[in-house]
Amino acid sequence: MQSARVIKLGLTSLVTHPLRSSLAVLGIVLGVASVIAMLAIGAGASEEAQAQIRALGSTTIRLYSKKPPEEGGGAANRSRMVIYGVKYDDLRRIDETVPGVEVIVPVREVSSTVWWGEKNADTYALGTMTSWLEAARQTVARGRWINEVDMVNQLPSAVVGAGLAKKLFQHNDPLGTEIRIGTKPYTVVGILAGGGSGGGKVGGANARMADDAVFIPMTTIKERWGDRNVKRSSGSTDIELVEVHEAILEVTDPDQVIPTAEAVKAVMARFHRKEDYTVVVPLALIEEAKRTKRIFNIVLGSIAGISLVVGGIGIMNIMLATVTERTREIGIRRALGARRRDITLQFLAESLTLCLVGGLVGVGLGLLVPVYVEWKFDLPTLVHTDSVVLAFGISAATGLLFGIYPAARAARLDPIEALRHE
Amino acid sequence: MNTAAPPVPVVRIVDVTKTYTMGDETVHALAGVDLDILEGDFVAIMGPSGSGKSTLLNVLGCLDRPSTGSYFLGGVDVAKMTDDEISAIRSRRIGFIFQSFNLIPSHTVLENIEVPMFYAGTPPAKARERAKELASLVQLGHRNDHRPTQLSGGQQQRVAIARALANDPMILLCDEPTGNLDSATGVEIMKFLTRLNEEGRTVIMVTHEDDIAAWAKRVVRVRDGRISEDVRRRA
Numbered sequence: 001m002q003s004a005r006v007i008k009l010g011l012t013s014l015v016t017h018p019l020r021s022s023l024a025v026l027g028i029v030l031g032v033a034s035v036i037a038m039l040a041i042g043a044g045a046s047e048e049a050q051a052q053i054r055a056l057g058s059t060t061i062r063l064y065s066k067k068p069p070e071e072g073g074g075a076a077n078r079s080r081m082v083i084y085g086v087k088y089d090d091l092r093r094i095d096e097t098v099p100g101v102e103v104i105v106p107v108r109e110v111s112s113t114v115w116w117g118e119k120n121a122d123t124y125a126l127g128t129m130t131s132w133l134e135a136a137r138q139t140v141a142r143g144r145w146i147n148e149v150d151m152v153n154q155l156p157s158a159v160v161g162a163g164l165a166k167k168l169f170q171h172n173d174p175l176g177t178e179i180r181i182g183t184k185p186y187t188v189v190g191i192l193a194g195g196g197s198g199g200g201k202v203g204g205a206n207a208r209m210a211d212d213a214v215f216i217p218m219t220t221i222k223e224r225w226g227d228r229n230v231k232r233s234s235g236s237t238d239i240e241l242v243e244v245h246e247a248i249l250e251v252t253d254p255d256q257v258i259p260t261a262e263a264v265k266a267v268m269a270r271f272h273r274k275e276d277y278t279v280v281v282p283l284a285l286i287e288e289a290k291r292t293k294r295i296f297n298i299v300l301g302s303i304a305g306i307s308l309v310v311g312g313i314g315i316m317n318i319m320l321a322t323v324t325e326r327t328r329e330i331g332i333r334r335a336l337g338a339r340r341r342d343i344t345l346q347f348l349a350e351s352l353t354l355c356l357v358g359g360l361v362g363v364g365l366g367l368l369v370p371v372y373v374e375w376k377f378d379l380p381t382l383v384h385t386d387s388v389v390l391a392f393g394i395s396a397a398t399g400l401l402f403g404i405y406p407a408a409r410a411a412r413l414d415p416i417e418a419l420r421h422e
Numbered sequence: 423m424n425t426a427a428p429p430v431p432v433v434r435i436v437d438v439t440k441t442y443t444m445g446d447e448t449v450h451a452l453a454g455v456d457l458d459i460l461e462g463d464f465v466a467i468m469g470p471s472g473s474g475k476s477t478l479l480n481v482l483g484c485l486d487r488p489s490t491g492s493y494f495l496g497g498v499d500v501a502k503m504t505d506d507e508i509s510a511i512r513s514r515r516i517g518f519i520f521q522s523f524n525l526i527p528s529h530t531v532l533e534n535i536e537v538p539m540f541y542a543g544t545p546p547a548k549a550r551e552r553a554k555e556l557a558s559l560v561q562l563g564h565r566n567d568h569r570p571t572q573l574s575g576g577q578q579q580r581v582a583i584a585r586a587l588a589n590d591p592m593i594l595l596c597d598e599p600t601g602n603l604d605s606a607t608g609v610e611i612m613k614f615l616t617r618l619n620e621e622g623r624t625v626i627m628v629t630h631e632d633d634i635a636a637w638a639k640r641v642v643r644v645r646d647g648r649i650s651e652d653v654r655r656r657a
Contacts (some may be wrong), residue, residue, distance in 0.1 A: 005540060016528055204446035332524045335485060336585070337513020339506050415485050419524070 009346055013322065024318035025358030031307025031364025032391040036383065037301055037369035043288060044370070044381035047294045050121050053289060055281040059254050061261050062100075063090075063247040067240070068274040071374050084276035085242040090268060098263045100252050105135045106218065107246040110225050114214055115180040116168045123164055124213045125181050126245075127221025133247040138210065143190030148215040150189075151299040157220075158186040163211035164193025178405035181214060184224060259284045308394055311358070312402035319406035320353050330410050331418025347407035348400065355399025359392045366391065425437060432624050433459035433482065434590055436489030440477050440647075452479040452488070453647035458595075459626060464619040466638035467628045474647040476597075479628045483595045484508050485515055517586030521598035523578040525570040531581050535554075539555055540587045549588075556584035560614070571603045575606035590608045594618065600634055606647040612637045622623050 014021045056062065091104050108127040111118050132138075133145045141162065150157040158179060165174065173190045194211050243310025250262065251257045259279040268277055323330070330343055338346075366388070371383035440452040451474045460463055467476040480486035481493060484500055493501045497553040500511055517538075520526075522608050532553045557563050560580035560656035562573075570578055576625055579599065595617065596633045600608030616637055619625045627638060634656070 005546065016546060057601055191637045328524070329526050332526060333537065333541070334509070335483070335512060335518050336526075337508040337509055337589075339541070340510075341506070416480055419485075419520075 006175045007349055007353060011116065012068070012351035013350055015358065016351060018390060020318060021354060021357075022167045023313075024314050025354050025361070026354050027307065027311030027314040028358035028395050029365060030364040031304065031311045032359050032366035032395050033369065034307065035300065035304045035391040035394070036363060036366025037373075038303070038388050039162055039387040040366075040370040040381040041373055041379065042293070042296050042300065043387075044374075044379060046188045046289060046296070047382055048380050049289050050286060050307040053282045053285045055137060055226040056280075056285075057135070057248075057250075058283045058286060059251050060135065060244075060282060061249040061251060061257070061264055062280040063249065063268070064278040064280065065242050065245050066276055066278050068276045081239040082276070083241040086247060086268075086277050088243050090271065090277075091244065091247055093271070094249065094267050097267055098260060101264070102252050102257050103135050103250040104133050105129055105132045105248040107132065107248075108218060108221055108242070108243040109213075110144055110183045110221060110369065114164070114168065116124055116174065116177070119166060119168050121167050121212075126213045126215050127218040127222065128215060129218050132215070132248070136210065139193040140190045141193040143188070146189055146215060146217050151219050154218065154219045154223045156184065156186040157189045157217060159190040159192060159215040160188060161192050161213045161215070162213060163193045167212075179214070181216070185217060186192050186214075188328050196393070210401060257281065304391070306396050309377075311355075311395070312398040315351050315354055315399060316402040316406060318354070319347060319403055320409070322348060322350070323410040326410075327413060327418050330413050331415050331421065332419050334413075334415035335419060343411040343413075344407045346401045347410050350418040351403025351406070352399040355403075359395030362395060363388055363392055378422060431458040432461040432496055433457065433626070434492075434494040435481070436492045436494075437615075438488040438493060439483060440474075440481065440486065440488045450647050451476045452481070454491075455644075455647070455649055457642065457649065459624065461592075461624055462619070462622050464616070464625045464637070464639045465627065466641045467644060468630060468632075468635055468641060469644035471649075472631070472652040475628050476642045477647075478644060479595060479597055479626075481627060482593070484517060491585065496655055509541070514589050515537050515592040517589070517591035517594045518539035519579070519582050519586050519594060519599050521601040523570070523575070523582045523602070525578055525581055526541055526587075529560060530567045531573070534570070534581055535588055538585060542589050543550050544589075552559045553584075554590065556587055557581075559587075560584045573605075575603050576610055579603065579611050580614070583611075583618075586619075593624045593626055597623065598629055599627060600629075600631075608634065 037146075039382075042209065049324060063086050067082065067358055078212070086106075088106070091106060094101060105128060106383055110125045110127070112125050113122050114125070127147070130146055130148060130151060133140065140159070143159070145159060146157060149155065160168070160174065168174070168179070174191070177188055179188055180186070192210065192215075207281050251260045258281065261279060261284070265279050268279065310365055333346075367383060373379050374381050430635060435455055435457040438452055438455045440573060442449045453474075455474075455478060457478075467475050469479060477486065481488055484495070488501055491501070492499050495511065495515055498511075500508060502567055503511065521600070526537065529537070532550065535553040535556050535559050536546075536549045538541065539552065544552070554563070554566065557566055562577060562581055562584070563575065564582055565577065570581070573581065579602075599615065600611055612634065615625055615627070619639075625638075627634075638655065640652070640654045643653075
């Protein structure tokens with residue numbers, strides 16, 4: 001009963017000076033809103049990154065070919081041949097010397113234009129093996145994946161990524177129809193379900209590569225293109241010789257992923273003088289993503305702490321002004337029987353009310369910002385209830401903490417002096 | 423009132439002194455005051471400014487503690503009480519009426535009357551009922567939801583009287599109750615206080631105006647921190 005009255009008192013004084021009150025709580029509002037919004041955006045980004053990495057498979061190791069940095073005088077050459085990247089010999093050596101590596105799935109890529117009737121798309125043709133589907137954590141939505149018959153007979157069978165399929169075929173049924181990759185005809189035997197991140201280089205836009213690629217048997221790609229990729233640009237011709245663009249290694253023991261990756265790196269380093277390959281360990285990336293998130297949380301905690309102090313100073317400032325302004329009222333109340341405790345409580349309730357109202361507005365604002373960010377920038381966000389509770393709790397704690405001094409000062413006033421105050 | 427029974431002193435002040443130190447100087451605001459006030463009395467305390475009458479009023483109202491001596495209010499020595507206990511005494515046993523009314527500007531008439539009951543722990547519903555009663559007693563029943571700024575000085579002082587009566591106090595302490603009012607309104611307020619006194623309420627009033635003091639039954643004059651004269655006007 002008493003506390004309800006005290007809170008009503010607090011609200012009354014708040015409403016008496018709406019502008020002053022709103023300016024006083026601005027710090028709290030912005031602090032609470034920014035904590036909620038930043039946590040939501042951070043959690044969304046981290047969640048997406050971790051999902052992408054997880055899609056690569058936490059028990060896999062990926063080996064990518066990488067074009068080494070150009071050596072001097074490249075511009076003078078009209079045409080040249082660059083040999084780099086992962087070799088079949090590398091895969092054989094890894095298979096033979098590194099224990100605990102089970103599936104080794106090579107992928108070769110050729111950039112090419114894919115035609116279906118009059119429609120076409122510039123994309124990649126990826127040559128791979130039957131085991132790729134499982135190793136890349138992909139599934140087939142319709143039709144089938146490349147099989148042994150395709151491999152042995154070097155058949156022109158093609159499996160189309162979900163994104164590319166949508167672009168080329170739209171609502172038509174492409175199964176069994178013919179597409180052209182470059183100039184050669186292929187038969188569409190299947191369409192991938194999409195999602196995951198199988199064929200691409202790790203992270204970001206490349207994770208969607210499998211979606212936009214067309215898959216053909218490794219044997220077929222070898223037969224039709226050889227090991228050569230020809231690139232023509234403004235008069236010069238680059239011929240690249242890459243045997244394997246990407247390989248997926250599956251580690252049998254989940255606890256041995258990191259040491260196995262170290263062993264793979266050691267094997268690769270022995271036979272490659274130049275850095276013409278990359279070893280990506282999704283598990284290590286997950287760890288790193290978690291570490292990044294932890295750092296982000298610490299940064300956020302500091303920001304929350306700063307906004308607590310800034311908001312609290314605003315509250316304290318306004319409460320001190322209120323106490324001075326209402327010195328006479330304090331004297332009257334004391335004369336009419338208010339104990340020191342009653343006065344303390346009254347002003348604490350007022351600063352608490354200020355902060356709770358500010359906190360509520362801040363929560364509202366903090367929930368709106370992620371919605372806006374998602375709509376405007378197409379970034380995923382994730383609002384945890386925890387963060388709302390935390391931010392609201394902080395605002396309440398601020399109200400109490402920074403209300404204590406002004407309230408104590410009000411209670412310490414001498415009633416006679418206070419009554420004389422003009 | 424039963425005149426046959428010996429009157430009970432509701433206020434008994436025994437050899438009270440009050441000294442302040444202002445810088446190096448020691449000021450004796452009260453230099454040994456003895457005063458008994460009987461229940462149902464109407465006492466005017468008079469004196470020039472600096473005589474100690476305000477200090478005496480503050481001591482009587484438990485806003486200030488005597489430096490030495492005792493103050494019995496209703497037989498209880500309040501000089502040795504803790505701050506919380508004295509607060510309780512103020513809320514239950516003393517009704518204050520100030521020169522400048524001292525209503526809380528953000529509160530309505532009823533809310534102002536309820537303030538002492540709030541601190542006495544009266545349940546809100548009961549307090550509201552009593553506040554309405556008191557508002558009609560001071561003929562402001564039709565102004566229940568007005569704020570002090572919407573009332574005239576006389577009306578404000580009537581709200582203050584209602585507020586002073588809220589917890590049915592032992593004594594009404596009036597500090598220049600008509601000081602901020604024109605003489606007609608002042609007379610109206612004095613009639614009110616007289617009526618309350620006739621109903622048995624003990625009224626103690628500080629004033630420096632003789633014609634206001636004339637309403638009291640007994641006039642106590644203070645000079646240099648001592649009682650210099652104590653006259654009973656009417657029997």
